[in-house]
Amino acid sequence: xxxxxxxxxxxxxxxxxxxxxxxxxxxxxxxxxxxxxxxxxxxxxxxxxxxxxxxxxxxxxxxxxxxxxxxxxxxxxxxxxxxxxxxxxxxxxxxxxxxxxxxxxxxxxxxxxxx
Amino acid sequence: xxxxxxxxxxxxxxxxxxxxxxxxxxxxxxxxxxxxxxxxxxxxxxxxxxxxxxxxxxxxxxxxxxxxxxxxxxxxxxxxxxxxxxxxxxxxxxxxxxxxxxxxxxxxx
Numbered sequence: 001x002x003x004x005x006x007x008x009x010x011x012x013x014x015x016x017x018x019x020x021x022x023x024x025x026x027x028x029x030x031x032x033x034x035x036x037x038x039x040x041x042x043x044x045x046x047x048x049x050x051x052x053x054x055x056x057x058x059x060x061x062x063x064x065x066x067x068x069x070x071x072x073x074x075x076x077x078x079x080x081x082x083x084x085x086x087x088x089x090x091x092x093x094x095x096x097x098x099x100x101x102x103x104x105x106x107x108x109x110x111x112x113x114x115x
Numbered sequence: 116x117x118x119x120x121x122x123x124x125x126x127x128x129x130x131x132x133x134x135x136x137x138x139x140x141x142x143x144x145x146x147x148x149x150x151x152x153x154x155x156x157x158x159x160x161x162x163x164x165x166x167x168x169x170x171x172x173x174x175x176x177x178x179x180x181x182x183x184x185x186x187x188x189x190x191x192x193x194x195x196x197x198x199x200x201x202x203x204x205x206x207x208x209x210x211x212x213x214x215x216x217x218x219x220x221x222x223x224x
Binding site: 033040041042043044045048055056058089091102103104105106107108109 | 119123147149151157158159160161164203205207208209210211212213214215216217
Protein backbone atom coordinates (compact mmCIF):
# COMPACT_ATOMS: atom_id res chain seq x y z
CA UNK A 1 0.00 0.00 0.00
CA UNK A 2 1.72 3.13 -1.24
CA UNK A 3 -1.01 5.62 -0.36
CA UNK A 4 -2.92 7.92 -2.67
CA UNK A 5 -1.00 9.05 -5.73
CA UNK A 6 -1.69 11.95 -8.06
CA UNK A 7 -0.28 12.95 -11.42
CA UNK A 8 1.02 15.28 -12.52
CA UNK A 9 2.34 16.98 -9.42
CA UNK A 10 2.57 20.32 -11.18
CA UNK A 11 0.83 21.69 -14.24
CA UNK A 12 1.32 25.06 -15.88
CA UNK A 13 -1.08 25.91 -18.66
CA UNK A 14 -2.31 28.87 -20.60
CA UNK A 15 -5.77 30.27 -20.13
CA UNK A 16 -8.29 28.51 -22.32
CA UNK A 17 -6.47 25.19 -22.45
CA UNK A 18 -7.89 21.93 -21.12
CA UNK A 19 -6.11 19.99 -18.38
CA UNK A 20 -6.64 16.54 -16.91
CA UNK A 21 -5.44 15.22 -13.57
CA UNK A 22 -5.30 11.64 -12.40
CA UNK A 23 -5.75 10.14 -8.94
CA UNK A 24 -5.00 6.59 -7.86
CA UNK A 25 -6.57 5.87 -4.47
CA UNK A 26 -5.40 3.42 -1.82
CA UNK A 27 -6.17 0.06 -3.39
CA UNK A 28 -8.86 -1.19 -1.01
CA UNK A 29 -10.63 2.16 -0.74
CA UNK A 30 -13.95 2.40 -2.56
CA UNK A 31 -14.58 6.08 -1.84
CA UNK A 32 -12.76 8.86 -3.67
CA UNK A 33 -12.97 12.61 -3.23
CA UNK A 34 -11.67 15.65 -5.05
CA UNK A 35 -10.94 18.92 -3.24
CA UNK A 36 -9.48 22.24 -4.28
CA UNK A 37 -7.28 24.37 -2.03
CA UNK A 38 -6.15 27.92 -2.56
CA UNK A 39 -3.55 29.80 -0.55
CA UNK A 40 -4.60 30.49 3.01
CA UNK A 41 -7.75 28.41 2.77
CA UNK A 42 -8.72 24.91 3.80
CA UNK A 43 -9.55 22.33 1.14
CA UNK A 44 -12.97 22.80 -0.47
CA UNK A 45 -14.98 19.78 -1.56
CA UNK A 46 -15.56 19.32 -5.27
CA UNK A 47 -16.96 15.84 -5.83
CA UNK A 48 -17.30 12.33 -4.39
CA UNK A 49 -17.37 8.83 -5.86
CA UNK A 50 -18.40 5.59 -4.28
CA UNK A 51 -16.99 2.90 -6.53
CA UNK A 52 -17.70 4.18 -10.05
CA UNK A 53 -20.75 6.24 -9.13
CA UNK A 54 -20.40 10.00 -8.73
CA UNK A 55 -22.73 10.59 -5.82
CA UNK A 56 -22.21 14.23 -5.00
CA UNK A 57 -20.96 17.37 -6.72
CA UNK A 58 -20.36 20.72 -5.11
CA UNK A 59 -21.77 23.83 -6.69
CA UNK A 60 -18.11 24.85 -6.95
CA UNK A 61 -17.87 22.27 -9.73
CA UNK A 62 -18.88 24.40 -12.71
CA UNK A 63 -19.79 22.89 -16.06
CA UNK A 64 -16.16 23.31 -17.12
CA UNK A 65 -15.19 20.66 -14.59
CA UNK A 66 -15.84 16.96 -15.07
CA UNK A 67 -14.72 13.98 -13.08
CA UNK A 68 -14.85 10.28 -13.82
CA UNK A 69 -14.01 7.04 -12.13
CA UNK A 70 -14.79 4.54 -14.87
CA UNK A 71 -13.90 1.26 -13.21
CA UNK A 72 -14.14 2.27 -9.61
CA UNK A 73 -10.37 2.48 -9.32
CA UNK A 74 -8.48 5.57 -10.53
CA UNK A 75 -10.23 8.87 -11.18
CA UNK A 76 -9.65 11.78 -13.52
CA UNK A 77 -10.57 15.42 -13.10
CA UNK A 78 -10.74 17.50 -16.26
CA UNK A 79 -10.97 21.26 -16.44
CA UNK A 80 -11.97 22.68 -19.79
CA UNK A 81 -11.20 26.23 -20.96
CA UNK A 82 -9.09 26.97 -17.91
CA UNK A 83 -9.28 30.37 -16.26
CA UNK A 84 -6.77 32.12 -14.01
CA UNK A 85 -9.15 31.58 -11.11
CA UNK A 86 -8.69 27.83 -11.51
CA UNK A 87 -5.13 28.14 -10.23
CA UNK A 88 -5.05 26.07 -7.06
CA UNK A 89 -3.90 22.81 -5.51
CA UNK A 90 -6.20 19.98 -6.53
CA UNK A 91 -6.29 17.28 -3.88
CA UNK A 92 -7.58 13.75 -4.11
CA UNK A 93 -8.50 11.70 -1.05
CA UNK A 94 -9.78 8.20 -0.54
CA UNK A 95 -11.47 6.28 2.23
CA UNK A 96 -13.05 2.93 2.90
CA UNK A 97 -16.74 2.51 3.59
CA UNK A 98 -15.79 -0.51 5.66
CA UNK A 99 -13.80 1.54 8.16
CA UNK A 100 -16.28 2.96 10.64
CA UNK A 101 -15.04 6.53 10.68
CA UNK A 102 -14.61 7.02 6.92
CA UNK A 103 -11.22 8.59 7.47
CA UNK A 104 -9.94 10.31 4.35
CA UNK A 105 -6.31 10.09 3.30
CA UNK A 106 -4.96 12.67 0.91
CA UNK A 107 -2.64 12.36 -2.03
CA UNK A 108 0.24 14.79 -2.65
CA UNK A 109 -1.93 17.03 -4.83
CA UNK A 110 -1.60 18.57 -8.26
CA UNK A 111 -0.66 22.23 -8.30
CA UNK A 112 -2.23 24.00 -11.26
CA UNK A 113 -1.03 27.37 -12.48
CA UNK A 114 -3.05 29.06 -15.22
CA UNK A 115 -1.18 31.84 -16.98
CA UNK B 116 -23.40 25.18 4.52
CA UNK B 117 -21.43 23.92 7.47
CA UNK B 118 -18.96 26.31 9.02
CA UNK B 119 -15.75 25.40 10.72
CA UNK B 120 -13.92 28.21 12.47
CA UNK B 121 -10.29 28.27 13.49
CA UNK B 122 -8.03 31.04 14.71
CA UNK B 123 -5.66 31.54 11.78
CA UNK B 124 -2.78 32.43 14.06
CA UNK B 125 0.09 32.47 13.81
CA UNK B 126 0.47 30.69 17.13
CA UNK B 127 4.01 30.68 18.44
CA UNK B 128 5.16 28.45 21.28
CA UNK B 129 8.65 27.67 22.59
CA UNK B 130 10.10 24.22 22.08
CA UNK B 131 8.91 21.82 24.76
CA UNK B 132 5.74 23.77 25.54
CA UNK B 133 2.15 22.69 25.00
CA UNK B 134 0.44 24.03 21.88
CA UNK B 135 -3.33 24.36 22.03
CA UNK B 136 -5.32 24.59 18.82
CA UNK B 137 -9.04 25.26 18.81
CA UNK B 138 -11.92 24.75 16.43
CA UNK B 139 -15.66 25.42 16.54
CA UNK B 140 -18.28 24.10 14.16
CA UNK B 141 -21.80 25.12 13.31
CA UNK B 142 -23.66 21.85 12.65
CA UNK B 143 -24.80 20.02 15.77
CA UNK B 144 -25.39 16.93 13.67
CA UNK B 145 -21.72 16.50 12.83
CA UNK B 146 -20.48 13.10 13.87
CA UNK B 147 -16.74 12.87 13.28
CA UNK B 148 -13.94 15.35 13.65
CA UNK B 149 -10.45 15.27 12.23
CA UNK B 150 -7.17 17.09 12.67
CA UNK B 151 -4.80 17.28 9.73
CA UNK B 152 -1.31 18.75 9.63
CA UNK B 153 -0.18 20.53 6.49
CA UNK B 154 3.36 21.63 5.81
CA UNK B 155 3.86 24.48 3.40
CA UNK B 156 3.37 23.31 -0.18
CA UNK B 157 2.34 19.82 0.89
CA UNK B 158 -0.98 18.02 1.22
CA UNK B 159 -2.89 17.47 4.47
CA UNK B 160 -1.67 14.60 6.62
CA UNK B 161 -4.05 12.98 9.11
CA UNK B 162 -3.06 13.35 12.74
CA UNK B 163 -6.13 12.20 14.63
CA UNK B 164 -9.87 11.71 14.50
CA UNK B 165 -12.39 11.81 17.32
CA UNK B 166 -16.12 11.15 17.44
CA UNK B 167 -16.96 10.74 21.13
CA UNK B 168 -17.08 13.46 23.74
CA UNK B 169 -13.98 13.64 25.87
CA UNK B 170 -10.29 13.20 25.24
CA UNK B 171 -8.40 10.95 22.86
CA UNK B 172 -4.64 10.63 23.19
CA UNK B 173 -2.10 9.46 20.64
CA UNK B 174 1.51 9.99 21.61
CA UNK B 175 2.14 13.71 22.07
CA UNK B 176 -1.25 14.60 20.61
CA UNK B 177 -4.56 14.84 22.46
CA UNK B 178 -7.84 15.64 20.75
CA UNK B 179 -10.70 16.95 22.87
CA UNK B 180 -14.34 17.04 21.80
CA UNK B 181 -17.28 18.80 23.41
CA UNK B 182 -20.37 18.35 21.26
CA UNK B 183 -22.58 20.43 23.54
CA UNK B 184 -20.29 23.41 23.00
CA UNK B 185 -19.57 22.42 19.38
CA UNK B 186 -15.90 22.65 20.13
CA UNK B 187 -12.93 20.47 19.27
CA UNK B 188 -9.32 21.07 20.18
CA UNK B 189 -5.88 19.60 19.64
CA UNK B 190 -3.14 19.71 22.24
CA UNK B 191 0.46 19.05 21.27
CA UNK B 192 2.69 18.28 24.21
CA UNK B 193 6.46 18.75 24.18
CA UNK B 194 6.22 20.77 20.98
CA UNK B 195 9.09 20.32 18.53
CA UNK B 196 10.28 22.58 15.71
CA UNK B 197 9.12 19.84 13.32
CA UNK B 198 5.57 20.47 14.53
CA UNK B 199 5.66 23.87 12.85
CA UNK B 200 2.90 23.64 10.25
CA UNK B 201 -0.70 24.61 9.57
CA UNK B 202 -3.24 22.51 11.44
CA UNK B 203 -6.58 21.96 9.77
CA UNK B 204 -9.74 21.04 11.62
CA UNK B 205 -12.30 19.08 9.58
CA UNK B 206 -15.87 18.05 10.25
CA UNK B 207 -17.83 15.39 8.40
CA UNK B 208 -20.64 16.34 6.06
CA UNK B 209 -22.91 13.89 4.29
CA UNK B 210 -20.26 12.71 1.86
CA UNK B 211 -17.28 14.97 2.42
CA UNK B 212 -15.26 16.93 4.93
CA UNK B 213 -15.69 20.60 5.75
CA UNK B 214 -12.41 22.27 6.65
CA UNK B 215 -11.49 25.33 8.60
CA UNK B 216 -8.90 27.71 7.22
CA UNK B 217 -6.26 26.27 9.51
CA UNK B 218 -4.08 27.57 12.33
CA UNK B 219 -0.42 28.20 11.59
CA UNK B 220 1.78 26.95 14.41
CA UNK B 221 5.41 27.96 14.86
CA UNK B 222 7.54 26.18 17.44
CA UNK B 223 10.51 28.31 18.40
CA UNK B 224 13.75 26.42 19.20
